[in-house]
Amino acid sequence: MLKISNISKEFGKNNKKVQALNHINLQVDKGEIVCILGHNGAGKTTLIKCISGLIIPTSGEITIDSESVIKNSNIPKNKVGAVLEGSRNIYYYLTPRENLKYFGLLNNLSKREIEERTEYYLNLFDLKNRENDMVKQFSRGMQQKVAIMVALMKEPDILLLDEPTLGLDIISSSIVKNIIKELSEKSNKTIMITTHDVRLIENLDSRVVFMKEGRLVKDDYLSNLKNIIGQEDTYELVITEQSFKRQMNELIETDYQVIDNRENLIIINTTSKKWIAQNIDSLDIININKKEYDFEAIYRRILEEGAINEKP
Ligand SMILES: Nc1ncnc2c1ncn2[C@@H]1O[C@H](COP(=O)(O)OP(=O)(O)OP(=O)(O)O)[C@@H](O)[C@H]1O
Incomplete structure (x- = not known):
């Protein structure tokens, strides 16, 4: 140990x-x-x-x-x-x-x-x-x-x-x-x-x-x-960088967060099904994955908003 x-x-x-x-x-x-x-x-x-x-x-x-x-x-x-x-x-x-x-x-x-x-x-x-x-x-x-x-x-x-x-x-x-x-x-x-x-x-x-x-x-x-954050469903989308750049001006930034960008692929999180539906044809979506939670939100709650002493 x-x-x-x-x-x-x-x-x-x-x-x-x-x-x-x-x-x-x-x-x-x-x-x-x-x-x-x-x-x-x-x-x-x-x-x-x-x-x-x-x-x-x-x-x-x-x-x-x-x-x-x-x-x-x-x-x-x-x-x-x-x-x-x-x-x-x-x-x-x-x-x-x-x-x-x-x-x-x-x-x-x-x-x-x-x-x-x-x-x-x-x-x-x-x-x-x-x-x-x-x-x-x-x-x-x-x-x-x-x-x-x-x-x-x-x-x-x-x-x-x-x-x-x-x-x-x-x-x-x-x-x-x-x-x-x-x-x-x-x-x-x-x-x-x-x-x-x-x-x-x-x-x-x-x-x-x-x-x-x-x-x-x-x-x-x-x-x-x-449990620190709410139970809202989060969707992780893997899309091509090319389509992201092409559509960037059309996308509403508050509806998604870019969490990774590697090898011409971009991974974004969104909690908005509506946003996915609106953009499904314009973005080259390689993969969609429904996540139980959004780890970025947990990270922000703990390190930036001080959810330190909360019991899980
Ligand atoms: N050899 C050193 N001499 C002086 N200060 C140092 C030294 N090594 C680390 N520090 C300082 O100690 C603090 C912690 O550094 P450390 O590298 O452990 O952070 P970290 O969490 O690993 O950061 P990162 O995610 O950027 O790698 C920083 O303020 C850094 O500048």
Whole structure:
């Protein structure tokens, strides 16, 4: 079990101090998936770095199975695998197989362990047919898969993923989401994810922790958070960017919100059936999906309108 007790982190000195984390408490069980959300600068990455031992908190304690991450740097080294956004943990001029071997050796795995795990992860991540191609030639989604595989080579109990779907197209995001679910369900890994990706959060349907200005302001399961807002049906439409741009001047903005825009596709949410009916012929609609709730509305209620102490 991961236990974060009262941790704070300050950066800088004197009048330039930044309180990145402010008395955070969090307990995460084995096999749990936790999504960490918050505006830019809320402290999410700092929290992830503290758990992985890359940043030492100013105060407080972090333990994994009752052993201190802060006092013993071998604990995060052995038990935590992290894929941090921006700082890629893979070598681009090596193949996936070579990357896995290299990091396996770095983690003192035996030849047999390296071989077995390499085969297992190449199959799990569906990269067997590209195992001998240089990572440099891969798409972002495939590179992200390799980065996650590398983090998993040492079989960590806890996997930390900083923005795992950033820059990925809809299909690659969905693959990463499936892998996260599989790792939690089949391998009982504890997985903590920082993300701004509404679809990933909705699809994972897990525990969600909201951070604001270094504080943890809400910690609950998505199924409970749905009760924070009304039960109005929301429709998610996937449309072509081309048709959206063409019709833009005709569309009434208050009736829909753009929630994503990738690879020439735009995803919008609307609660208005009338709006859908009015625009069904003019927009190239690829997919319509009725959602039970609108996560963006939950996010706004918690972080902008302060629905913090409401009981779900
Ligand atoms: N090494 C550092 N030195 C000084 N300040 C830092 C450092 N790292 C983070 N901060 C500050 O700490 C605060 C929290 O940053 P952090 O990166 O944890 O936010 P975040 O929630 O991950 O943001 P984002 O969603 O933009 O990635 C910010 O004000 C940031 O400027």
